[in-house]
Structures are given as C-alpha cells and as structure tokens.
Amino acid sequence: MKKLLFSILFLLTLLSTSQAQEVGIRFHNFSGSQVAIDGVFSLGKFSRLHTDITFGGGMGIDCLWDFWYQNLGGEKGFMWYTGVGPTAFFGDAFKFGAAGEVGIEYHFSSAPLAIGVDWRPYFQMIDTTTFNADSFGLNIRICF
Numbered sequence: 001m002k003k004l005l006f007s008i009l010f011l012l013t014l015l016s017t018s019q020a021q022e023v024g025i026r027f028h029n030f031s032g033s034q035v036a037i038d039g040v041f042s043l044g045k046f047s048r049l050h051t052d053i054t055f056g057g058g059m060g061i062d063c064l065w066d067f068w069y070q071n072l073g074g075e076k077g078f079m080w081y082t083g084v085g086p087t088a089f090f091g092d093a094f095k096f097g098a099a100g101e102v103g104i105e106y107h108f109s110s111a112p113l114a115i116g117v118d119w120r121p122y123f124q125m126i127d128t129t130t131f132n133a134d135s136f137g138l139n140i141r142i143c144f
Helices: 002-017
Strands: 020-028 035-042 048-055 058-071 078-091 094-107 113-119 122-126 130-132 136-143
Touching: 020 048, 035 136, 048 078, 058 094, 094 136
Parallel strands: none
Antiparallel strands: 020 035, 020 136, 035 048, 048 058, 058 078, 078 094, 094 113, 094 122, 113 136, 122 130
C-alpha cells in the first residue's frame, strides 16, 4: 500500500510541475489492463514524457522518456519517436521492469487530435524475470 501511495504522489507531483500537451486513451496489451489513461508532457523540442496509467486487477504505471521525437515533414503531421523508461504494476503481486517504445503518430491540422501506434517491448525484473516483445498499442489523444 505504501508503494501505491508513493507512486500516486509521484505521478501527481509530476503532473502538477509540467503541463500536458496531449491527454487521451491507449488501447493495448501492456501492464494491468487493455485500456490506459495516456498523457504526453513536453520536455523540450526533441523529447517528451509519455505516461500511461491502467486499472484492472491492480494499477499499472508506465513512464517512458521519448528521447527522440521528430517530424517526418511539415510543421504538423506525422511524427515518430523512440524511448525507454520504467514500468510498474501494483496488484496481487508487485511487478517492476523497463520498457522500450517505438511509434508513429499523426497530428491532425483541422482538429486538436493525435492518433498513433507504437510497439513496447519490455523486460520485467521483479516478481518474475521475463521479456515480452508482443506489446502494441493504439493511442488517441486530444492536443492542448
């Protein structure tokens, strides 16, 4: 329970000190359940923080630093990114590991909407040691 409260406090502190650029949902097969609250926080011109919170049999938190976030042409439109970061799940058993991320997304110029797909292989280190490379997701976010 202390770990859960600490994680929630950490996430709330992070949210209060940075301004979300995109908030939405993510459909996936990653920590916790099949649907996550998805948020993107800018860290500069070429990097950002990509966070997900899931609820289902417990609570999963993924916090990935997309260290390369680049336009594929034009001011808005297709963007690609790659990143890495920790992942944790608080449920009947505590799980902790590291995940990578490679994805592409499209920002609509006519509406404040971004839609993307990504691939997140992850290595779980605590509770059991496993590697999983079949985690794909669909992100739908409102841009602010």
